[in-house]
Amino acid sequence: MRIETQKIPTTLAELEALGEDVILRIPASFEEYLEWVEKCQFTIEYFNNEIVIMGNVSYYHEKLVIRIGYLLTILLENLKGFSVIGSNIKIHIADVLSPTDFNADVSVVQGKPEFVTLPSGKKLTSTITNPVLVVEVTSKSTISHDFGDKLLAYKKIDSLQYAIFVSQYQPFVTVYERKGIHYWELRDYTRLEDSFSIMEQPLTLAEIYKDIPFEN
Known part of the structure; x- marks a missing residue:
């Protein structure tokens, strides 16, 4: 090695x-x-x-991650077949030049998860290939990685419909929504009263940032 x-x-x-x-x-x-x-x-x-x-994440980063996971669970519970997944499950993106493994802070799968099978035949139940939604809570050190490497790779996932980036320092949510095979709509939300839709279900920034002090 x-x-x-x-x-x-x-x-x-x-x-x-x-x-x-x-x-x-x-x-x-x-x-x-x-x-x-x-x-x-x-x-x-x-x-x-x-x-x-x-490196390690901050207290407020993890507070936001848990909050977003909870809100998505409530938001999608009346829709059939959706599962909200935590950051310990990897997302695999196949690439001819180099395979990619990322851990989104929160992800959502619709239907059955599709797991990675290694050339040896071993199935990795800790790694999926078919998220429909990923969320990244950005930090000062990861924001370039999140909006650069990760976003470009996420867009290669055929099943993905939403890539959401949430700042932990101020009310700022960026939503990429797939509108076609190679077309993504980008929208930024910067006010607590702003809302956006996930699978036609509304979510407000005030709900996401509940009890988050922006001086963190």
Whole structure:
């Protein structure tokens, strides 16, 4: 294996030492990445032939993630076949040049999840390929990664209908909604009274940002 162990943190203590505003990128094959997924005590991602490791998130980041997951569960509970998924489930995007694995903060699947099957025949029930919605709560260190690498990769997912980006520092929600095979509509929402629709179900920024202090 060409990756040196000391270059990759594997324990929660080592991740904590990185702080909140750090992203590490380590060149690796996809097979090497899969080995490190088993070793790490925290989430790692894979993009552009690199293992991607992000530092710890803030209290308000996680508060928003839980809030959004709860709101989506309530929003979609009367519609058949939708499941709201947390950030421990990976999203796999097949690519001719390099496969990609991301962990969205929140995702939604319609119908049965489609799991990844490795060349060995092993099925990864921790990794799906067919989300219809993904949510990323952005931070100062991840915003370029979220709107750059992740968004471009997410748009390659045939099943995806919504990619939503939520700022943790101010009322600011960006919604990408698929309107055609290669056409996405982009809308920004910046007021607490603003609302947008998910599967024709309304959601307001005031609901999302309930009890979030913007001085965080």
